[in-house]
Amino acid sequence: MPQNPAHNPIDDWLSLTSVEGANHRVHEMTPDDKHIGNPAIRAIHGGVVTLFLERIAELEISEEVAAPSRCAIVNTNVDFLRSAKLQPMFGAAVIVRRGRRLAVVNAKAWQDDPERPVGQATISLKIE
């Protein structure tokens, strides 16, 4: 299950870009129709929000792990705090603990206001 965080076509699928901020890296996803869950409200699917959070956690760890080591997600606990509308979604991840073989990362996603997140997750990754 190891996944190379450096080059991943899922970034294209998510329309994911990353920008270095003052304190941490900020990731942006530009959603479109293929990311919708409930078509009645045109909200981003919860699984897609989860995938976004997992991916930015992988990217955060990839900065810490020297090649050819790779990381793989062990498990994810995600809370959906608000409906994610079909508009740009931003995210940031913070490494809680990084050992030789395991890392734990907290990730948060928001849209209009970082103080009003649409989702947050704790993601455990193994490093191989």
Place this chain on the structure above:
Amino acid sequence: MSEQVLMPGGSIADWETFGRLFVGSSHPLFSQLDMDLIHISEMGVVVHATIGESFKVSPDGSEANVGALTIILDSIFGLALFAHIQEMNPIATINLKTEYVGSPSVGLELKCNASCFAIDGKIARMRGEVRDMNSGTVLATSTGAFMIGTAGPSFFSNESA
């Protein structure tokens, strides 16, 4: 299980037809997972799925992103909850806990099941798993909590509830 369910536009269909429409190819996300209903009842749902090329981890490999499994599980949890409560009440996922225990690959045929194992007031607890359809190997298991009767519209509605 009641025989009929209200469909978009006010038409009436049976739950199996509803389930097929729910996971069907007309949905832009679910179509990338080639989902097809195998079984639906108050006891749970079983869905066949195949992970599409969109979820490739690398351009030259067949390994798929595990996030595809969470998309499937979150989706069929919703369907299983509708079937369990026998109502098209608006619902929302509160949280999900997913264990990734196997490696999915693009084109792998999956057997996915989900059921509601408890309802406490407006909170429903769901559980499910995704297996390799041929080998039976578990690829992911998940539990989740859902809110029943949210302020938003239901899946096919054009109006707020």
